[in-house]
Amino acid sequence: MSGYPISIQESIKKLEQTRSFRLTQEIPRLSFSEREQLLKECHPDYRPDSIKEVRVGPNKGERLTNKLADLLEAKSSLKPDKIDLQFIDHEVDILVIGGGGAGVSAALIAQERGASVLLATKLRIGDSNTIMAEGGIAAATQCNDTPERHFLDTIGGGRFKNKKDLVSALVHDAPLMVEWLKDLGCMFDTHDNGDFVVSFAGGQQRRRVHSCKDTSGLEFMRVIRDELYNRKIPVLEYCPAIELLLDEEGKSAGAILKNIETGEHLIVKAKAVILATGGIGRLHPCDFPTTNHYGATADGLVIAYRAGANLLHMDHIQFHPTGAMWPEQMLGQLITEACRGNGSHLVNINGDRFINELETRDTVSSAILREVKDRGNGIPTPTGKEGIWLDTPLINIRGDAGKLDRMFAGIVHRFNEYGIDVRKEPIMIFPTQHYQNGGVEIDSDARTSVAGIYAAGECSGGVQGINRLGGNSLLDIFVFGHRSANNACEYVKKVKVGKLSLRHITEYNRQLDEVGINNGLTSPILLPDYTREAVKIKSYN
Amino acid sequence: MEEKLVDINVMGKLYQVPEGLTIMTAMEWIGYKFTRGCGCRGGFCGACGTFYRLPGNYKLQVGLACSTKIIPSMYLTQIPYFPSQKALYDLDEIENPVKALLELYPEIKKCVGCGACVKACPQNLRPIDYIAAALRGDWKEAAELSFDCIMCGLCASRCTGELVPYNIALFVRRYFSKSVRPKPKHIIDRNKEIREGMFDEAVKALASLSEEELKKKYDLREFEKL
Ligand SMILES: Cc1cc2nc3c(=O)[nH]c(=O)nc-3n(C[C@H](O)[C@H](O)[C@H](O)COP(=O)(O)OP(=O)(O)OC[C@H]3O[C@@H](n4cnc5c(N)ncnc54)[C@H](O)[C@@H]3O)c2cc1C
Numbered sequence: 001m002s003g004y005p006i007s008i009q010e011s012i013k014k015l016e017q018t019r020s021f022r023l024t025q026e027i028p029r030l031s032f033s034e035r036e037q038l039l040k041e042c043h044p045d046y047r048p049d050s051i052k053e054v055r056v057g058p059n060k061g062e063r064l065t066n067k068l069a070d071l072l073e074a075k076s077s078l079k080p081d082k083i084d085l086q087f088i089d090h091e092v093d094i095l096v097i098g099g100g101g102a103g104v105s106a107a108l109i110a111q112e113r114g115a116s117v118l119l120a121t122k123l124r125i126g127d128s129n130t131i132m133a134e135g136g137i138a139a140a141t142q143c144n145d146t147p148e149r150h151f152l153d154t155i156g157g158g159r160f161k162n163k164k165d166l167v168s169a170l171v172h173d174a175p176l177m178v179e180w181l182k183d184l185g186c187m188f189d190t191h192d193n194g195d196f197v198v199s200f201a202g203g204q205q206r207r208r209v210h211s212c213k214d215t216s217g218l219e220f221m222r223v224i225r226d227e228l229y230n231r232k233i234p235v236l237e238y239c240p241a242i243e244l245l246l247d248e249e250g251k252s253a254g255a256i257l258k259n260i261e262t263g264e265h266l267i268v269k270a271k272a273v274i275l276a277t278g279g280i281g282r283l284h285p286c287d288f289p290t291t292n293h294y295g296a297t298a299d300g301l302v303i304a305y306r307a308g309a310n311l312l313h314m315d316h317i318q319f320h321p322t323g324a325m326w327p328e329q330m331l332g333q334l335i336t337e338a339c340r341g342n343g344s345h346l347v348n349i350n351g352d353r354f355i356n357e358l359e360t361r362d363t364v365s366s367a368i369l370r371e372v373k374d375r376g377n378g379i380p381t382p383t384g385k386e387g388i389w390l391d392t393p394l395i396n397i398r399g400d401a402g403k404l405d406r407m408f409a410g411i412v413h414r415f416n417e418y419g420i421d422v423r424k425e426p427i428m429i430f431p432t433q434h435y436q437n438g439g440v441e442i443d444s445d446a447r448t449s450v451a452g453i454y455a456a457g458e459c460s461g462g463v464q465g466i467n468r469l470g471g472n473s474l475l476d477i478f479v480f481g482h483r484s485a486n487n488a489c490e491y492v493k494k495v496k497v498g499k500l501s502l503r504h505i506t507e508y509n510r511q512l513d514e515v516g517i518n519n520g521l522t523s524p525i526l527l528p529d530y531t532r533e534a535v536k537i538k539s540y541n
Numbered sequence: 542m543e544e545k546l547v548d549i550n551v552m553g554k555l556y557q558v559p560e561g562l563t564i565m566t567a568m569e570w571i572g573y574k575f576t577r578g579c580g581c582r583g584g585f586c587g588a589c590g591t592f593y594r595l596p597g598n599y600k601l602q603v604g605l606a607c608s609t610k611i612i613p614s615m616y617l618t619q620i621p622y623f624p625s626q627k628a629l630y631d632l633d634e635i636e637n638p639v640k641a642l643l644e645l646y647p648e649i650k651k652c653v654g655c656g657a658c659v660k661a662c663p664q665n666l667r668p669i670d671y672i673a674a675a676l677r678g679d680w681k682e683a684a685e686l687s688f689d690c691i692m693c694g695l696c697a698s699r700c701t702g703e704l705v706p707y708n709i710a711l712f713v714r715r716y717f718s719k720s721v722r723p724k725p726k727h728i729i730d731r732n733k734e735i736r737e738g739m740f741d742e743a744v745k746a747l748a749s750l751s752e753e754e755l756k757k758k759y760d761l762r763e764f765e766k767l
C-alpha cells in the first residue's frame with residue numbers, strides 16, 4: 001500500500017519505469033560559469049525583494065537578507081538605563097554563548113586550558129542545529145584525498161568568496177577533529193576492519209563525509225554534552241544573551257542574560273566572550289520553511305552588531321535542495337544530502353532527471369526551482385504545492401537491500417510514521433532554508449573585529465563563502481570552537497577589563513533615531529512567534 | 542475550504558483544532574508559545590516527549606509532539622523534563638568497564654525485565670534489551686541497540702527499577718566507540734602527516750593563486766566515481 005495520495009501515485013509509476021535508464025545516465029557537471037548563470041536566474045538570493053539595505057552600524061549601506069536587516073534596524077529589547085551594572089551575578093574568564101557544537105566544544109577546550117568558563121544557552125543545552133545534523137563531518141582522511149583537494153572544493157563551493165586563511169585552517173584541522181571526536185567516544189560508521197565509512201556530499205570531489213548513521217549531529221552533540229557534564233563545567237540553560245557588555249575602552253566585558261522562564265536578568269562579567277549562537281532559519285528568510293531548530297533566530301548577529309562587530313556575506317542564504325514536501329507535517333524538514341551521496345536521483349513529473357544530483361547545494365536548489373516554477377515539471381500535491389521526487393529506493397538498489405535501514409534509519413523511521421516506506425517509494429522534496437553561509441566576520445584565530453569577542457560556528461562568517469558544502473559545517477564548528485577557545489585563553493591571560501558599560505546600546509538607539517528609523521520591532525527576538533493572527537488579535541497586546 | 546476541527550484535550554483542557562496537525566503545531570494553533578517542550582522540531586532532540594491516552598482505552602501511549610499527528614479525542618501531556626541521575630566519569634581512566642558500569646550505575650541490577658520502557662519509547666527502542674546486553678558486557682550489542690536514542694527521558698519516567706536507561710546507554714556507547722573499537726590506521730597516519738606539516742606548502746600554494754587560476758583548477762577537478 002502506498003503512503004501517498006492516489007493523485008500522486010501515477011507519477012511514481014513513471015519514476016519506476018525510467019529507473020533502469022537513469023542508472024546508466026551520466027549528467028555532466030556544470031562549469032563554474034554555467035553555475036553562476038543558473039544561480040542568477042533562479043536562486044532566491046537574487047530575487048529583488050530578498051535583500052535590503054541596512055542604514056546603521058558597521059555594515060551601513062550594505063544590502064543584507066531582509067529579515068535580518070529588519071532586526072538590525074530594530075531597537076534593543078533591553079532598556080539600558082534600567083540596568084544596574086553594579087550587581088554582577090557571575091564573573092568568569094570566558095563566557096560561551098550558545099549550547100550547540102561550537103559552544104560546547106569551545107567550553108571543553110577553554111576549561112581544559114585552565115580558564116574559568118560559563119556556558120549560557122537559550123533552551124536546553126544541545127537544543128541546536130548541531131543535534132539535527134544528519135549527513136556527517138567532512139575531512140580528508142582517505143589516502144586518495146588531501147587537504148588541498150578539500151580546500152579547492154570548499155572555496156569553489158563558496159563561489160570563491162571564502163576567506164582563504166579560514167579555509168586553510170578548516171581543511172588543516174579537519175582530520176584532527178575527526179580523531180578528537182573518535183577519542184571522545186563518538187560512534188562513527190565503520191567498515192568491518194574498523195576504517196571509517198565516508199560518503200559524498202555535493203561539490204566534494206572525494207568521498208569524505210564521516211557519518212554516524214543519519215544522526216551524526218545527535219551523536220556528536222550527546223557525546224560532547226556528556227563530557228561537559230563530566231567535567232562539571234557550569235551551564236545556564238534557558239538564559240539567552242540579550243546584549244553584550246563592553247568596557248569603557250570598547251573591549252568585550254561579558255553579557256546580559258535573560259532567564260526566559262522567570263524574566264530575571266543576569267549580568268555576567270567576562271574577559272572574553274565566545275559567540276556560538278548558530279543560525280537564522282527561524283526568521284524564515286525569503287519566506288521559506290526551514291530545517292533549523294526552534295532557537296535559530298540570529299540573536300548572536302544582532303548583539304554582536306550592536307557591539308560593533310561587522311558581518312560578512314549576510315546577503316546569501318543557503319537553501320537545501322531536499323526539504324520534505326510531503327507529508328505536510330514534515331514540511332521543510334531536512335532529507336540529508338547523503339541520500340544523493342549514496343545514489344538517489346532527483347526526478348520530475350515525467351520521470352526524468354534534470355541536474356547532476358551531486359552539484360553544490362545552491363546549484364541543485366536553483367535547478368529544482370527552475371524545474372518546478374519555470375518549466376512546470378513539478379509534481380502537484382493535494383494541498384496545491386509542488387515538489388520533485390527523490391528516488392530513495394535507488395540507495396538499496398545500488399547498494400544492498402539493507403543499506404537504507406543501516407545508514408538512513410532516521411529517515412526510514414520518520415516517514416514510516418506517515419505510512420511511507422522510503423525503501424519502496426520515493427520522497428517528495430522541495431528546497432528549504434538550511435544555513436546562514438555568512439555571519440560575524442572572523443579571522444583564523446576566530447577573532448571578530450571587537451577585542452575579546454570571538455565567534456565560532458554558524459554565527460560566524462567567512463569560512464564558507466557564500467555557499468557551504470555538505471559536511472563542512474560540523475567541521476567548522478569544531479575547528480573554530482577549538483580555535484576560539486585556544487585564542488581566547490591566551491587573550492584572557494593578558495587583558496584587564498574596565499568598568500562595564502552599555503553605552504553602545506544607547507548610542508545605537510540614538511543612531512536609529514537620527515536616521516529616523518522606527519520599524520516597531522525589538523531584537524534579538526529569541527524565539528519565533530507562531531501564534532495565529534486570530535489569537536494575537538484577541539490577546540490585545 | 543473550511544478546516545475540519547477535531548477535539549483534543551491538552552493537559553486537561555478541551556480544544557478544537559484543525560485535523561492533520563502535529564501535537565506541537567496543534568498546541569501552537571491553540572495559542573501556546575513554547576519555551577519548554579520544543580527544541581529541534583524535527584524528532585532529534587528529545588525535548589517534546591508526550592504521553593497521551595484515547596477515550597475508552599486504558600493503554601498509555603507515547604509520541605514526540607513535533608512529529609506525531611494528533612488523533613481526535615486524544616488527551617495528552619508533555620514531559621519536557623524528567624529527573625534523572627548521570628554518573629560522572631573520565632573515560633580515559635576506565636580499565637575494567639564491567640566493574641565501572643556496576644559502580645557508576647549500580648541500579649542497573651534492579652532491572653526486573655518488565656518491559657515498561659519499551660512501551661514508553663517514542664523511538665521504538667527496547668531499553669530492556671540494551672540494558673540486558675550491557676549487563677552481559679556485550680558492548681557492541683548494547684551500543685547498536687541504543688544508538689537511535691534521543692534521550693527524551695520517557696523510559697526513565699516509567700522504569701520499575703528506577704533506572705535511567707539512556708544515560709547508561711550513553712556511557713556504554715562512548716566506552717565502546719572509544720576503547721573497544723580500534724582507531725583506524727588511516728586516521729592515525731593522516732594526522733601524523735598533518736602534524737608534520739606535510740600539506741602546508743601545497744595548501745599555501747593554492748591559497749596564493751588568483752581567483753582566475755583557482756577557477757580553472759576548480760573546473761578541471763576529477764571526481765571519484767559514485
Ligand atoms: C537539519 C540540519 C542538518 C544538518 N546536517 C549537517 C551535516 O550533515 N553536516 C554538516 O556539516 N552540517 C550540517 N548542518 C549544519 C550544522 O549542523 C550547523 O550549521 C552547525 O551544527 C551549527 O553549529 P553551531 O554550534 O554553530 O550552532 P547550533 O548548533 O545551532 O547552536 C547554537 C546554540 O546557541 C543557542 N543560542 C541561540 N541564540 C542564543 C542566545 N541569544 N543566547 C544564548 N544561546 C543562544 C541555541 O539555542 C543553540 O543551542 C545541518 C543543519 C541542520 C539544521
Ligand code: SF4
Nearest residue numbers: 662690691693694696
Ligand atoms: S530509550 Fe528512553 S530516552 Fe532513549 S529515546 Fe527511548 S524512551 Fe527516550
Ligand code: SF4
Nearest residue numbers: 652653655656658700
Ligand atoms: S522499565 Fe526499567 S526495569 Fe523494566 S525492563 Fe525497562 S529498564 Fe528494566
Ligand code: FES
Nearest residue numbers: 580581582587607
Ligand atoms: S522538538 Fe526535538 S524531538 Fe521534538
